[in-house]
Amino acid sequence: MRILFIHQNFPGQFKHLAPALAEAGHDCTALTLKVETATDWRGVRILPYKLPRRDAQKVHPWLIDLDTKVTRGEACWRAARALAEEGYAPDLILAHHGWGESMFLRDLWPRARMALYCELYHQAGYPHLDFDPEFASKEPEIQPLRMRLKNLGNHLHFPLAEAGISPTNFQADTFPPEFRSKITVCHDGIDTAFSAPRPGVSITLKGHAPFTRDTEIITFINRNLEPYRGYHVFMRALPDLLRARPEARVIIIGGDEVSYGGAPPKGRTWKQIFREEVADRMTAEDWRRVHFLGRIPHEDFTRVLQLSRVHVYLTYPFVLSWSLMEAMSCGAAIVASDTAPVREVITHDETGRLVDFFDRKALVREICDLATDADARARLGAAARALMIERYDLKTVCLPRQLAWVDEVMALPPVAAARADQ
Structure with a gap:
């Protein structure tokens, strides 16, 4: 299976899932802004793309976020189109869509499945906004309007996505019901073997004796x-x-x-x-x-x-x-x-x-x-x-669940293909 990862800072939240899928024999490619030249990482082919230079333009302040997402989406689409012209067609697109990069990819590949990493749907009310009165909005009645526009990226992606994954229930539950029904909750995973107690640990900071477990x-x-x-x-x-x-x-x-x-x-x-x-x-x-x-x-x-x-x-x-x-x-x-x-x-x-x-x-x-x-x-x-x-735990709980989720996504009919056939 061909899998295309989209993340502006790849691997990001895919740092365990991507190499696990590559190790399982899948053809894994990533498009990202993070690297300057093409490289291979743990079985994943990583390809760079760049954002175009643009003159500053006057847009409404509430639209700056969407303008940035569209700019990134176009740049990623152009890089993806170059891949398509070489004959590349993914079976699955796994995207962190929060920055907009994956916005236009279903136009290139309507028969692929798309699954989204769902970090947050921006809520307009308390406590999601104005939780801290010290930094409260000067015009709180405007915030629901601004948040509605800030969520346009979610609304442009979800109708074209088969599924989503979110690391916590809190994050998944910020999404409206029509999106939440597509989201599986599974954390990225904690390497509990590495992040583990170590009684003999010490560190030395400049100008100080070594700090040990006996130091408060x-x-x-x-x-x-x-x-x-x-x-x-x-x-x-x-x-x-x-x-x-x-x-x-x-x-x-x-x-x-x-x-x-x-x-x-x-x-x-x-x-x-x-x-x-x-x-x-x-x-x-x-x-x-x-x-x-x-x-x-x-x-x-x-x-x-x-x-x-x-x-x-x-x-x-x-x-x-x-x-x-x-x-x-x-x-x-x-x-x-x-x-x-x-x-x-x-x-x-x-x-x-x-x-x-x-x-x-x-x-x-x-x-x-x-x-x-x-x-x-x-x-x-x-x-x-x-x-x-x-x-x-990464190895015994979260990564197996993520791999099973990928199989579940691939069993779903591609929604964009159905629309393309109409």
Whole structure:
């Protein structure tokens, strides 16, 4: 079977599924913006394409998102057309359609099946929007209008797709019923053999003695340090946390860019803004116990999680981070925000502790409680790891389910072919 993967940052969420399908004997190709030249990766032929240079044009601000998606969709379509002219025709298109690249591919190949990676359908109401009053919309009555347009990519894709897959129920349930009925919930998978407890782990940071499991390490990790992932809440709690835990070391991992939500004022980063906000409550010795590591290789990231005495995870009602689940797989004791996506994997005082997203005092209290209670940490960490193994293990649960889902998709009649025949 010929399978075409579409992902602007391939392999992305297909990093396990794509090589598994190639290993099973399928002819796997990927179109992506990530590479400069054609290459092979774990049995997958990866082909590049580029976005065209375009002069800035005046469009309504609400249409900028769609304009970007159409630009990407056209570029991907042109690369795909070159493949079609060479005689290539996929049996299955597996696409992360969130950036629009796969928008026109069924016009080329109506008899192929198309399955979508369904990350999110943008909701207009609370708590999906204006969850955080500090960053609330200036004109909230406009948001339903803007969100309707932001979802045009979903509405352009789903009528031409046979099926979808979503990593969590929370994400799948954001889609309207006519789309949700096509979506299978199956997580991308956690490599619980790699993300596992490691008693002898240590790391050395410049200017400090090696940190081991005997060091009181508190961790906070985001792809980027920003309000959507509660960076501002954690930083505002940091001075009180350091006072309460005078031996603690705090390791913060994350970049300076913006993944979600609004951008900071021009020339600034959210990291800078909230670091400066708490500066008058911090001493030089306090800062010496706080370690901003930026973005680090996954192996080092995992070692930090294996060291963590208490791991803190905060998020708006949004896509659940892999980092939380990898921390759970490492057996970390978790303190997390009591928000809907988190409740899918953490039950309070069973697999972690939950606190109100905005309650900094409760956050500090729960961190301190776990930092001083080794039995509670062991109990919660073991239960968290057991849950990851039982429901989210890559090799025994998620990857077999994804492979079975591909077979299920191929058993469906191609909807675009039916329309082409009419």
